[in-house]
Amino acid sequence: MSSSDKHNNKSLNHAQHPFSQFMNSMDRLFTDKRPGKGILQSLDHFFGSSATARGFQTELSENEAGYMIVAAIPGVKKEQINIELLPQAVTISIQHQETAEQINQNQGLFHRHHSSGVTSRTIRLARPIDDQKIRASHKDGVLRLFLPKKKGNQIRIEDS
Template sequence: MTLIKYNPSLPSTENKSFSSLLDRFFNESFNGIGKEMQHFAPQVDIAESKKAFEISVAAPGMKKSDFNIDMSDGAITISGERKFEEKKDEKNYHSVETQYGSFSRTFHLPDNIKEDKIEASYQDGILNIVIPKDEQKELKRTIQIK
């Protein structure tokens, strides 16, 4: 008897051979993007210096036209999509570990920024966003105890 790991997304294993289960797994997972591969969450680094906040989004394989950056209500939203391009004549994939799909990340910003001076660049698979601080607006203050 062969043990098969329980997977609730697969139909009942009754009257199914192990070979047919493997075929279904490989056909759904690698011959096109399955449901598990439709969400992409790029890694983000956030740094702060005296003059600015910096957001770096790791998204190799994308073009700068694949990104959207929006500011609204004190938050910056970075969204985009990395599409899987399968050329059926050239390759048969046996494993796809790269994430594909659409993503959206929102970060709430402090009040001491210059929204009109935000800059973004994309180079070597990294989207860099520089959010300058407004030195006129000081967020830190000391509260006197009464």
């Protein structure tokens, strides 16, 4: 195949798919990892890059005595945690703040980025819990909650 045939074939291919070049450009826009960052990486940075900004993992286990909730929240201080108790649910909220500064003395640029927000998870429980006996601990980026089940009153059935 001569070089003129290749050029004509290439022109024909673009004519058959007029949006192919546009789609390739869009793909590069969303996946480009050059120093300028792609748009998705920029959005992640803008809306928060910490794990708590995107959510946190929780595990729920149950036995006869109650429920155990374990939440992985690395880098979060005890003061940032709020736990709200409902009759058959618990909500764990994390207040997060992030400040980043960039200084480029060669170009005389200074950039400061500040973001804050709240991330929360609500865990629903099958039975009511005894709010007087709840225990919570936070150590090494792990929050543990023990929520004892509320015991109902037994009703004695009488013979008629």
